[in-house]
Amino acid sequence: MEFEFDEDQRLLRQSVRETLAKTKALPEDAQWSTYTELGWLEALPVELAIVLEELGYVADPTPFLATATWFAPLAGRLPDGAGACGGAGTAVFDGAGRYVLDADRAAEVALLTAEGVTIVPGGELAAERVATFDQRLHVAHVTAPAGTTLVARIPDLALMGLAITTVGACRKILDTTVAYVKQRHQFGVPIGSFQAVKHKAADMYVAIERAKALAYFSALTLAEKDPRAHRAALMAKAAAGECQQVVFANGLQLHGAIGFAWENELQFYLKRAVAGDLLLSTASVHRKALLAAQAPDTANGEKEAA
Amino acid sequence: MKLGDDPEVEAFRKELSGFLDANLPRPEVAAQRSRSSAHVPQWAREWQRLLFDNGWLLPNQPPEYGGRNATLPQLLAYQEELSRRRVYQSFNPQGISIIAASLLSFGTAEQKREWAIPILRAELTAALGMSEPGAGSDLAGLRTRAVDTGDHFLVNGQKVWTSGAHDSDVILTFVRTDPDAPKHKGISVLLIPTRSEGVSCRPFAYMTDPVNDVDFNEVFFTDVKVPRENLVGGLNKGWAVANGSLGHERTMLWVSYAERLEDLVRDSAPSGEHGDNEWFATLQLDLQALRLLGYQQLSGTINGTANPAGVSVLKLFGSEAVQAASRHAMEEHGCESLLFPHRTAPASHMNLDNFGSSWFERYARTFPGTIAGGTSEIHRNIIAERILGLPRS
Numbered sequence: 001m002e003f004e005f006d007e008d009q010r011l012l013r014q015s016v017r018e019t020l021a022k023t024k025a026l027p028e029d030a031q032w033s034t035y036t037e038l039g040w041l042e043a044l045p046v047e048l049a050i051v052l053e054e055l056g057y058v059a060d061p062t063p064f065l066a067t068a069t070w071f072a073p074l075a076g077r078l079p080d081g082a083g084a085c086g087g088a089g090t091a092v093f094d095g096a097g098r099y100v101l102d103a104d105r106a107a108e109v110a111l112l113t114a115e116g117v118t119i120v121p122g123g124e125l126a127a128e129r130v131a132t133f134d135q136r137l138h139v140a141h142v143t144a145p146a147g148t149t150l151v152a153r154i155p156d157l158a159l160m161g162l163a164i165t166t167v168g169a170c171r172k173i174l175d176t177t178v179a180y181v182k183q184r185h186q187f188g189v190p191i192g193s194f195q196a197v198k199h200k201a202a203d204m205y206v207a208i209e210r211a212k213a214l215a216y217f218s219a220l221t222l223a224e225k226d227p228r229a230h231r232a233a234l235m236a237k238a239a240a241g242e243c244q245q246v247v248f249a250n251g252l253q254l255h256g257a258i259g260f261a262w263e264n265e266l267q268f269y270l271k272r273a274v275a276g277d278l279l280l281s282t283a284s285v286h287r288k289a290l291l292a293a294q295a296p297d298t299a300n301g302e303k304e305a306a
Numbered sequence: 307m308k309l310g311d312d313p314e315v316e317a318f319r320k321e322l323s324g325f326l327d328a329n330l331p332r333p334e335v336a337a338q339r340s341r342s343s344a345h346v347p348q349w350a351r352e353w354q355r356l357l358f359d360n361g362w363l364l365p366n367q368p369p370e371y372g373g374r375n376a377t378l379p380q381l382l383a384y385q386e387e388l389s390r391r392r393v394y395q396s397f398n399p400q401g402i403s404i405i406a407a408s409l410l411s412f413g414t415a416e417q418k419r420e421w422a423i424p425i426l427r428a429e430l431t432a433a434l435g436m437s438e439p440g441a442g443s444d445l446a447g448l449r450t451r452a453v454d455t456g457d458h459f460l461v462n463g464q465k466v467w468t469s470g471a472h473d474s475d476v477i478l479t480f481v482r483t484d485p486d487a488p489k490h491k492g493i494s495v496l497l498i499p500t501r502s503e504g505v506s507c508r509p510f511a512y513m514t515d516p517v518n519d520v521d522f523n524e525v526f527f528t529d530v531k532v533p534r535e536n537l538v539g540g541l542n543k544g545w546a547v548a549n550g551s552l553g554h555e556r557t558m559l560w561v562s563y564a565e566r567l568e569d570l571v572r573d574s575a576p577s578g579e580h581g582d583n584e585w586f587a588t589l590q591l592d593l594q595a596l597r598l599l600g601y602q603q604l605s606g607t608i609n610g611t612a613n614p615a616g617v618s619v620l621k622l623f624g625s626e627a628v629q630a631a632s633r634h635a636m637e638e639h640g641c642e643s644l645l646f647p648h649r650t651a652p653a654s655h656m657n658l659d660n661f662g663s664s665w666f667e668r669y670a671r672t673f674p675g676t677i678a679g680g681t682s683e684i685h686r687n688i689i690a691e692r693i694l695g696l697p698r699s
Contacts, residue, residue, distance in 0.1 A: 002308045003598050004605040009307065046307055178694050193697040195683075198690030205689055206623050213598035214591065216307065224309050235591050242588075287587035 003213070003220075005050075012047055016040075016054045024058065029086075032062040036087065041068050041078055045157065049164045049219035053212075056168020056276070059268040061136040063088035063102035069161030070101060074110035074117050095152030097142035099279065104129035104140040114149040134271035139279075154280055156233035157222060163233075163240035164215040166276025167208060170243050172269045173251040174204045181254055191254075200250040211236075211243035234290045241283025244273040318380040322387050325362060330393065336655040340397040342509070342521045343658075344431040344470025350397045351428035357395055358427050364402065371410055371418075372426045378557075378608055382600075385558050389565035393656040400469060401425045401432035405478045408551045412495075412539035421476065421497055435465040435479035435498070435525060436548070443684050445480070445548065446489045450527060452481035452496060459483075459496060459537070461504075461530040467678075471523035472507040474500055479527075484542050493544035497536040504530035514660075514667050556617050557607055560600045563624025563675065567593040567631065569661060573651045574635035585634035592627035596620065615692035618685040625675035626682060632672045636665040643669075 005013065019038065023031045035041070040051045041064070048068060055064055071079055071089030079089030090102045091110040103109060106122040126143040144150050178201060181192035191197050218236035221229040248270055252259045259266050277283060331353050338347040346354070357363040358372035366381045367373030376384065388395060396402045402425060409422035424430040441448040450463025461481060471477055477498050484492030498505065506526045512519040539547040567589060576583045600620055606612025636643040639650075643665035651662030660671060676682045690696040 001311060001601060002605060003601040004609070004611075005307060174694075178696065182696065190697050192690075193699050195687065195699060198694075198696050199683070199686045201694055201696060202622075202686035202689040205694060206619055209599060209619055210592075210595040210623065213595050213602065217594065217598050220307050220309060226309055232594075235594060238587065239591050239595065242591075284584060287584040287591075290587040290590065291583055 056165035238286035241277035
């Protein structure tokens with residue numbers, strides 16, 4: 001197997017980074033229309049993961065994640081309609097309609113019901129935004145239309161999407177932390193020269209590499225419709241949650257008091273990382289789901305697909 | 307990115323599988339066990355020689371050195387196949403993969419002929435003399451002294467943790483030849499035959515078994531005369547040999563940790579009676595992630611895009627994942643883990659078979675993984691400095 005980006009994928013990542021550097025200061029709807037015009041919503045799973053990792057890195061405020069990885073896999077298409085972020089969509093697949101990403105501003109909402117997938121215009125659905133710690137995060141409680149029975153089954157693409165977004169936020173926390181411990185001096189030297197600090201930073205890096213590898217593996221199995229796709233998605237979401245536990249704790253700790261201050265932008269990424277673990281259930285839930293999913297591939301993971 | 311395997315690698319894998327199926331020694335032939343990492347029973351010498359003659363010993367080397375000019379992805383497939391079957395290509399692993407490999411990279415034509423090829427053909431066994439009582443993680447601080455007398459080097463000093471020294475024919479020994487130079491620039495490498503006058507080895511046991519598990523050695527050198535032609539890689543050029551001594555082996559070291567993780571997946575499935583099973587899921591995540599990161603590092607090495615310090619990530623992550631999962635497996639089995647001797651895995655005659663012993667022993671044996679080859683602490687420093695760019699202390 002080839003587990004490195006090809007030339008096109010490297011170029012895509014570069015162009016996503018350049019675009020996001022330019023759109024950073026724009027209003028949400030201008031960011032959203034840039035993304036849609038560039039065709040990012042139509043990206044295949046690995047390319048979509050590349051986009052999402054970078055969106056996680058900037059704690060993107062648009063409904064991109066929900067539209068591409070919640071609505072699209074259920075509906076089998078992209079949403080229609082207008083609004084502040086025209087053509088945004090989301091989906092309810094938790095069987096309850098609780099903490100649904102972007103349900104308050106979606107043009108269309110896909111509902112997973114006992115009868116299959118029903119698509120409802122966002123305006124016709126009772127969706128109430130919930131105030132959370134992360135002011136840029138839109139989550140809402142949805143009341144299902146009378147007569148529909150909601151069913152719980154999370155699409156693998158949604159698990160992968162949240163996982164790689166979380167990895168992106170964690171990367172930003174690490175980069176911010178590394179920059180800080182290089183410039184912050186105590187006892188006459190940069191605190192980044194202390195071994196206790198280095199070891200915490202190294203652990204953040206390893207956790208991110210591990211979670212990132214599993215997230216891209218999940219994307220790759222989805223792209224190639226590999227039979228390991230479901231297990232890979234559970235692994236990706238669990239690893240992203242485990243990663244943010246290390247990265248949140250070490251990143252905030254190494255920043256010292258300044259990391260706890262509202263004025264420091266670290267807070268946006270810390271909050272995005274935690275939300276990435278809590279939404280669609282935590283690492284622990286996905287570890288249990290993995291154990292229940294099927295017996296592990298003991299012989300050779302790479303051969304199982306053949 | 308793609309999941310499928312390269313046809314060239316698959317053809318290679320298939321040929322290797324065919325060879326192993328046809329030629330692996332049967333258990334009754336392999337009755338005599340190896341007692342150290344340089345003690346190679348006759349049947350194991352014949353096995354290693356068979357691999358050498360068929361180009362399956364060091365596949366990335368040319369045929370005259372027991373290989374077939376294999377590519378790096380093929381070499382990875384080789385390590386995976388041997389690991390999966392729990393087959394040692396040699397019962398003197400450091401002899402072929404460190405000492406002989408170093409001689410092939412840094413040795414003279416005569417050293418290759420006199421030492422490397424006999425080691426590869428299992429006619430000689432070798433040990434690696436690096437660590438000293440005062441030089442472990444700080445290897446460059448080594449003090450074993452070699453004085454150039456004109457026609458030979460006169461060596462005095464002591465090595466320790468020298469695996470298999472008492473059963474080896476020769477020790478590739480790192481010595482100080484210029485005490486006035488900066489510490490990295492005054493080191494040379496000598497091939498010191500263990501039968502030389504003034505060499506004495508004192509083997510001592512691992513914590514796991516005082517009688518049957520004796521691999522560590524203290525090695526003392528007292529006025530040992532070493533011929534000048536035994537100098538490897540040039541005078542005061544020893545640090546380059548130290549850094550190059552593992553070569554591609556370093557890039558593939560993670561395969562052995564992946565194998566340990568796979569053993570644990572096979573041997574330690576929790577019953578669910580002892581509470582929290584989630585560690586068993588973490589183990590599977592670690593195994594999958596380690597493989598992915600290993601493939602990624604390999605592709606990057608081939609394309610020239612990899613940071614060499616990525617190997618530290620693989621080593622640190624792999625060894626610590628094995629350690630954590632082994633501790634959980636030990637806890638899962640409760641007091642049964644204390645039994646000794648005891649078996650927790652199918653017996654295997656083609657390796658030292660240490661990893662199928664009691665759960666306590668399996669856990670204890672993960673510590674060489676986090677200590678040898680650079681401690682976890684050293685690898686964290688490397689990641690922080692050479693990947694994240696944090697300043698040196």
